[in-house]
Amino acid sequence: MPLTDKQQLMMDFIETYTIDRGFPPTIRDIQEGCKISSTSVVDYNLRILERGGLLKRSREISRGIELTRRKRSDSIQVPVLGPISAGNPLMVAPIDIRTLDSDDHVAVPEEIINQHREIVAFNVKGQSMINAHIDDGDVVILSLTREIADGDIVAAWLKTDDEITLKRYFKEGDQIRLQPENDEMEPIIVNAADVEIHGKVVYLMRGY
Template sequence: METFAVRLKKLLKEKKISQSELSKRTHIGKSSISTYLKGGYIPKQDKIYLIAKVLDVSESYLMGWTDEKERKQTPPPSFNLSDIKPIVKTVKIPLIGVICAGNGIYADENLERMLVVDSNTITADYALTVKGDSMIDENILNGDIAFFEKTFNFESGKIYACIVNGENTGAIKKVHQQGNKIILESANKDYTPQIYDIDDVHIVGKYKGLLRTE
């Protein structure tokens, strides 16, 4: 089944409704709607009802639980907002900047925002925005948000966030060790492996998954 974010994006396009118009008709903030479309947060039940009503689909279809679009012509159920339970258990993960999937880019470690994600899907300590195309064969694309678990150790052949030469030049690569050398391997045949002395590469996180924003 498709996710809420995917369904919402498709329906807006299908109905020719802009984010601004949806915001105006539901009285939901533009920033909240933008977050919904990026998959960063699932709205509460009252917001789901408002969006589904404007888009003329059932709440279940909008959430991706069914392929039945038809909206039943019944009044919404009565409830107290304080009684609403989360649809899924969520956790907040800090998005702290960017990391290179190319030939090297400044790894900005300033907190940008907190991402709200399904705790059953992602377990991570922080997230970084991917810049570049060197990991495309691992389905890690430019603009993706990559999640990492803090670690300073590594298992050869796995994907890690690392800092080279003790500077703020971060990279996401497959990491291998051969003797006293570290090899940073891309997942794109257009990029050659990079070889460093073992003391020049610092592992700062193990790759745990990604969130595609577009």
């Protein structure tokens, strides 16, 4: 269905109005916002848009306009615990990654979350994983699982240190090699007892 300029304008207005205010506009809001001369013209065009499947109207209900966007699903707000690999406040007890404070959240589609038991997000600081194309400022989603395989990218806490870092994980006998993906950095090899692996990277998000 081809949209007239007016109809396109109305669609845009309805969308921005709804996002802006949290509720859809009335017919008269649309009239004013799109400089349309009469409510009946708005109604007329809304009917066309509804017939075209671009929106759904609830009759006799104020602001009963819903844009039928593409199929919707839920996003979950995941706490962002970063920055990872920058120094966190000194901690003496074993770090429980779930109890770290966070004041920020990032929306993650439910589809991605559902595959994992428990997840958190980390803000990546620094370029220690740059060869794995994980850049400064990226947000990584960690699955808080104990099932770690060689080569996984993990959030590791060195007990001798006071920070959590992102490294590639390799088990080598009694020892664990934490391999940065950066030519200028050396692998860290520690006894398994001296490190806690809190989870592995399952998703990455980057805004531009």
